[in-house]
Amino acid sequence: MSWTRKILRVDLSKGSCKSEPLNMEWAKLYLGQRGLASKYLSEEVDPKCDALGPDNKMIMATGPLTGTMASTGGRYSVITKGPLTGAIACSNSGGFFGAELKYAGWDMIIFEGKSDKPVYLLVQDDKAELRSAEHLWGKTAWATDDSIHATHQDPQMRVACIGRTAENGCLYAAIMNDRHRAAGRSGVGTVMASKNLKAVAVRGTQGIGNVDDAEAFASATNDGKAVLAENAVTGQGLPAYGTQVLMNVINGVGGLPARNMRDVGFEGAEHISAEAMAEPRKSDGKPNLTTNGACFGCTIACGRISTVDPTHFSVKDKPQYQGSSGGLEYEAAWSLGADTGIDDLDAITYVNFLCNEDGMDPISYGATVAAAMEMFEDGVITTKETGGIELRFGDAKAFVALTEQFVSGGAFSADLGMGSKRLTEKYGKPDLSMTVKGQEFPAYDPRGIQGIGLNYATSNRGACHLRGYTIASEVLGIPVKTELNDTDGKAELVKAFQDATALVDSAGLCIFTTFAWGMDNIAPQIDAACEGDWSVENCLETGERIWNMERLFNEAAGFTADDDKLPKRLLEEAIKHGPTKGQVSRLGEMLPKYYEARGWTADGKIPDETRQRLSL
Amino acid sequence: MNLNIEFYASLMKYLPPGKSRFRREVKVDDDITLSRLISQFHISEAEAHLVLVNGHFVNCGEDRAQRKLTEGDTVSIWPPVAGG
Ligand code: SF4
Numbered sequence: 280m281s282w283t284r285k286i287l288r289v290d291l292s293k294g295s296c297k298s299e300p301l302n303m304e305w306a307k308l309y310l311g312q313r314g315l316a317s318k319y320l321s322e323e324v325d326p327k328c329d330a331l332g333p334d335n336k337m338i339m340a341t342g343p344l345t346g347t348m349a350s351t352g353g354r355y356s357v358i359t360k361g362p363l364t365g366a367i368a369c370s371n372s373g374g375f376f377g378a379e380l381k382y383a384g385w386d387m388i389i390f391e392g393k394s395d396k397p398v399y400l401l402v403q404d405d406k407a408e409l410r411s412a413e414h415l416w417g418k419t420a421w422a423t424d425d426s427i428h429a430t431h432q433d434p435q436m437r438v439a440c441i442g443r444t445a446e447n448g449c450l451y452a453a454i455m456n457d458r459h460r461a462a463g464r465s466g467v468g469t470v471m472a473s474k475n476l477k478a479v480a481v482r483g484t485q486g487i488g489n490v491d492d493a494e495a496f497a498s499a500t501n502d503g504k505a506v507l508a509e510n511a512v513t514g515q516g517l518p519a520y521g522t523q524v525l526m527n528v529i530n531g532v533g534g535l536p537a538r539n540m541r542d543v544g545f546e547g548a549e550h551i552s553a554e555a556m557a558e559p560r561k562s563d564g565k566p567n568l569t570t571n572g573a574c575f576g577c578t579i580a581c582g583r584i585s586t587v588d589p590t591h592f593s594v595k596d597k598p599q600y601q602g603s604s605g606g607l608e609y610e611a612a613w614s615l616g617a618d619t620g621i622d623d624l625d626a627i628t629y630v631n632f633l634c635n636e637d638g639m640d641p642i643s644y645g646a647t648v649a650a651a652m653e654m655f656e657d658g659v660i661t662t663k664e665t666g667g668i669e670l671r672f673g674d675a676k677a678f679v680a681l682t683e684q685f686v687s688g689g690a691f692s693a694d695l696g697m698g699s700k701r702l703t704e705k706y707g708k709p710d711l712s713m714t715v716k717g718q719e720f721p722a723y724d725p726r727g728i729q730g731i732g733l734n735y736a737t738s739n740r741g742a743c744h745l746r747g748y749t750i751a752s753e754v755l756g757i758p759v760k761t762e763l764n765d766t767d768g769k770a771e772l773v774k775a776f777q778d779a780t781a782l783v784d785s786a787g788l789c790i791f792t793t794f795a796w797g798m799d800n801i802a803p804q805i806d807a808a809c810e811g812d813w814s815v816e817n818c819l820e821t822g823e824r825i826w827n828m829e830r831l832f833n834e835a836a837g838f839t840a841d842d843d844k845l846p847k848r849l850l851e852e853a854i855k856h857g858p859t860k861g862q863v864s865r866l867g868e869m870l871p872k873y874y875e876a877r878g879w880t881a882d883g884k885i886p887d888e889t890r891q892r893l894s895l
Numbered sequence: 896m897n898l899n900i901e902f903y904a905s906l907m908k909y910l911p912p913g914k915s916r917f918r919r920e921v922k923v924d925d926d927i928t929l930s931r932l933i934s935q936f937h938i939s940e941a942e943a944h945l946v947l948v949n950g951h952f953v954n955c956g957e958d959r960a961q962r963k964l965t966e967g968d969t970v971s972i973w974p975p976v977a978g979g
Contacts, residue, residue: 858950
């Protein structure tokens with residue numbers, strides 16, 4: 280089925296699980312996954328509620344193409360009010376969990392209330408029940424996944440769960456599924472922990488039926504797969520090198536931030552790049568990269584499976600970390616590497632394993648550590664706060680020790696778990712937080728690349744490259760090359776990327792398809808699968824509607840145009856050397872044009888006529 | 896004159912023998928253009944997707960054909976790649 284037309288509503292306070300029909304009027308306006316679940320959240324949750332209180336809800340949602348034969352059609356998202364930002368949060372994940380949820384017959388699960396005791400939800404097709412998770416509380420995400428599989432003896436069961444960092448209140452905890460895949464950003468895992476919900480285990484055997492026009496769908500998805508296979512990026516570049524191929528590119532063009540964005544350009548970039556991951560190492564002749572991997576139904580397979588050098592200090596005496604596991608993606612390699620000034624590939628691969636094992640967002644974690652490192656070097660914090668660790672940029676041993684201390688809830692973990700905004704405020708250095716709306720930046724410097732700064736500033740979930748990946752155009756020339764340092768046309772570019780992404784995130788597809796697919800490849804797949812009109816125009820308008828709805832949620836939560844801003848460092852401290860030397864972000868030139876392009880008022884409000892145009 | 900070349904990802908196979916991961920210093924004709932340099936190393940136009948001279952993009956086609964290089968320039972080349 281494209282939509283199963285069924286929602287599972289789990290009231291954790293009462294311990295009940297009930298089935299209800301999907302609101303098809305909303306489905307026609309918001310499609311699925313990100314869009315449709317955000318509509319439910321907007322209707323059912325007070326945007327001013329405490330993100331970690333029982334009044335917040337958490338929705339796990341699939342899209343209409345999740346579980347189908349469409350390439351990359353395995354995605355699901357977690358939608359909630361985020362504790363890191365206080366804004367609407369939507370974190371998207373691949374792997375196999377989303378497709379399994381669909382096979383069990385559900386479009387989404389809405390969790391509400393709070394359980395008295397730790398529980399996990401077991402879904403086996405139509406049957407859903409809450410079970411005690413007291414024996415799982417305190418376990419890592421990997422141990423939880425293993426334990427649930429051992430209990431149910433079903434290797435096909437898919438598990439999404441939280442690790443210890445979520446239980447400890449880390450505000451950027453992730454929900455891990457299939458061990459290495461994460462609904463990673465904005466602290467959706469922390470919301471799950473606040474509800475005493477440790478895991479969701481799903482087994483579905485109902486398959487997919489009821490595609491609106493099966494023949495047209497087979498034809499549209501086959502055409503789509505041919506485009507992905509023939510495209511040099513999705514057919515060759517991503518499977519061979521993964522996202523990590525960007526490390527040298529972004530460094531080369533003068534857009535790679537380093538050391539808490541104090542610098543732009545990292546001299547150690549090549550040692551932590553995709554090319555370095557593929558090189559045989561001296562100790563055992565094997566490369567860091569073991570193989571690539573794919574999520575459900577994906578014909579691109581950009582995933583990285585890696586091993587750490589078994590003789591490396593981080594894993595030498597820890598055989599459990601010497602096997603292969605989820606490897607470095609570009610954003611994690613940047614935050615754990617360049618942003619901390621560390622060029623030790625094995626050390627950051629190991630830290631990335633720990634982020635997966637205990638469920639935390641490596642972008643926010645690395646960037647928060649980077650802010651702490653800057654404060655340590657400036658003498659604002661000392662070994663008294665860090666539990667005896669000399670927290671200096673570039674020190675891999677210190678970083679590994681800190682991370683081991685952090686995941687087990689040791690010294691300094693409460694501070695680091697706040698994220699860089701609250702951490703730097705606590706120590707009186709708020710300007711050292713590299714965040715928007717409280718969420719840490721990913722791996723592109725807005726001083727070197729102008730459009731991405733506008734996207735960060737206006738992103739509904741706080742700083743995020745995946746809300747509108749203008750890097751595709753500004754650096755990679757997809758679909759057309761725009762100049763990095765130009766601000767002209769960037770307002771329209773950002774809007775177009777943001778709206779198209781909102782649609783893709785609501786369909787069940789992976790955003791990486793858009794390196795090859797345009798809306799003219801995507802819309803026919805949705806149109807064939809779903810009833811109603813899913814023309815290119817309607818798809819784009821749906822994306823715009825979703826973006827505006829998210830903005831309305833944030834507005835009601837108390838956000839204003841004043842939150843569409845970048846840290847002072849990026850507006851005032853010019854890049855010191857390299858091809859982008861002398862540049863700062865010129866956000867002020869772009870923001871008014873962006874509001875205008877969106878049909879908003881000069882102070883960033885959505886006027887009635889724009890609401891009416893978008894049926895909001 | 897001497898130039899620095901940097902070939903990345905699948906283009907590393909076109910690098911002449913040498914020690915560094917991506918970089919080589921090479922001797923080329925004084926009047927060489929960017930597109931001639933690229934073809935001298937057997938890299939096709941489709942493969943030379945991102946081309947930087949000293950960190951600045953040079954678009955394919957006429958821009959590369961016209962672009963003269965000078966002593967000490969660094970030319971960096973990537974095939975079609977993406978991430979995120
Ligand atoms: S392109 Fe990568 S992230 Fe996207 S679905 Fe495929 S393997 Fe997963």
